[in-house]
Amino acid sequence: MRKLGLLFALAIFTLASSAQEDTYNTVTRRAQLSSDTMTVDVIVIPAKYKLYNSYFDRQMISANDIEFKKLRDTTLSTLAFQIAIAFNDSVPSGVIPESTSEYEEDMNFVYESIQYKYEAVPVRTEKETALTKWKKKLPKKEPKPEPRKGTYMENGQIVSNPETKPQYTNMEVLNPGFLSILNQKYNANTFVFVNQYEMVIPTEVDQIAIQSDNYPRVLKVHYSVVNLEGEVIHSGLVIQHSSSYDDKLDYLFESSFLQIGNQIKMRLQESK
16 A cells, blocks of 8 residues: 555656646636646646546455545546656656646646547558568458448337447547647647546456456556647557456556556557
8 A cells, every 4th residue: 555655646746846836817717727847748638537437446445445536536647647657768758737736627628628439449450561462462252231230220120230349438629729738838749648447347257257256357448649739640449457356556557557558659659
């Protein structure tokens, strides 16, 4: 527990060490962000509290002697912090300081400038090899048209075709002006949004494994990377596994989250 506290304190100290005194206008606070001297190329923006979903909160609250709100807030903040650490190996990076501010209006200003959408996980393109070039030249059969997805009426009957492709939470920017504000304040030109965090039971696990608590937990991090113009230049879903016996937060925060950050950075580099 002490190690966890030190890690979280380090994250807050790192973000706040370069901060100056806040210069808020109490009347129009939502229209501006607090002043800070942090200069970075990449800013990581944590997920909204409502997009935190963990099936294992009860076990983790008990194992770490922590309240739910602290567990949720620390998890989302530390995830963003570890993603920033992964990016910081290549370019100056940090977590948006407003996310650690006591003024919730500051992050509401950010979240109200975007909207989320649920869509199919993008297929990652692999580097073309001689074999794949040869396969492209082979004659292809005409693909069968896919049935319409969803539940609807057809010939007087109710038809249900559920979506079978993996889905994830993407986002789009409604008000790019807030990105210009962040650019002016912190020099950032790339913004990594953590859209959703999940820790869930794998769908293929049987009831016996669940009763014996012997199965890998699934961590899912939905993310989008946005440029200064508000365009989503890359997005996706990172899936990481964690043991069902590991309720302590130290390994989750220091290893799993950092691996997730490295995957996001690697995928962004590969997409360019």
